[in-house]
Amino acid sequence: MDIGDLRNEYSGEPFRRVDLDPDPVEQFGRWFGQAREVAQPEVNACALATSGLDGRPNARTVLLKYFDVDGFVFFTNMESRKAREMAENPAVALLFFWQSLERQVNIRGRAERISATEAMRYFARRPRNSQLGAWVSEQSAVISSRSVLEMKLDELKRKFAAGDVPLPSFWGGYRVRPEEIEFWQGRQSRLHDRFRYRRIDDTWVIERLAP
Incomplete structure (x- = not known):
């Protein structure tokens, strides 16, 4: 072209x-x-x-x-x-x-x-979903499908449902x-x-x- x-x-x-x-x-x-x-x-x-x-x-x-x-x-x-x-x-x-x-x-x-x-x-200022997203993604790692991310997000929503989302190390x-x-x-x-x-x-x- x-x-x-x-x-x-x-x-x-x-x-x-x-x-x-x-x-x-x-x-x-x-x-x-x-x-x-x-x-x-x-x-x-x-x-x-x-x-x-x-x-x-x-x-x-x-x-x-x-x-x-x-x-x-x-x-x-x-x-x-x-x-x-x-x-x-x-x-x-x-x-x-x-x-x-x-x-x-x-x-x-x-x-x-x-x-x-x-x-x-x-x-601490980030929207909650952005905080959870930081936990979900092993950035740059190879994954099998998007469903892996979505399942992990659901798991983390349950894990941190009762309080603030902590800063990932x-x-x-x-x-x-x-x-x-x-x-x-x-x-x-x-x-x-x-x-x-x-x-x-x-x-x-x-x-x-x-x-």
């Missing part, structure tokens, strides 16, 4: 050096807020790229749950493929694509596990501490605006990149 003629012309507003906040996390927060304002679907969804000791890359979508000066946090089963790869090689990348605004943000850094206490604070969060953050704004004629923040010691250096 030849799909070479599929294309859209970008028409984003100019994105200039003067528009940038000196702090890339503040700049991310600004763009994130604007994406929410235009009702970008799944605004907190991003691609997480990892690779293990074999050097073969993997990518999948995860949901960002909070961010601050220390980094960008998401949650997962800590026995999953992504978790195993991050244990072998903590260098990762996160990519946000906000089509409504013709923008991308690429974050490169190192992933580290957050504390159980911090994970518990978030887990194998479920937690990861914080990506950024070393580089690139902001990409689509522009006409494929002459996109790109700015990269690079951390050097305790300072962020800002550079414009060719599209």
Whole structure:
């Protein structure tokens, strides 16, 4: 199938050096807020790229749950493929694509596990069915059928019917501490605006990149 003629012309507003906040996390927060304002679907969804000791890359979508000066946090089963790869090689990348605004943000850094206490604070806020789902799935493991999951869910509903769902020992969060953050704004004629923040010691250096 030849799909070479599929294309859209970008028409984003100019994105200039003067528009940038000196702090890339503040700049991310600004763009994130604007994406929410235009009702970008799944605004907190991003691609997480990892690779293990074999050097073969993997990518999948995860949901960002909070961010601050220390980094960008998401949650997962800590026995999953992504978790195993991050244990072998903590260098990762996160990519946000906000089509409504013709923008991308690429974050490169190192992933580290957050504390159980911090994970518990978030887990307690999750809907009950999401809490149960964390218990049900041995993420990335081979299973014989969907009915295996449904039977286990029914069993756990009975087990925890009388009280709160506890935090599974194998479920937690990861914080990506950024070393580089690139902001990409689509522009006409494929002459996109790109700015990269690079951390050097305790300072962020800002550079414009060719599209």
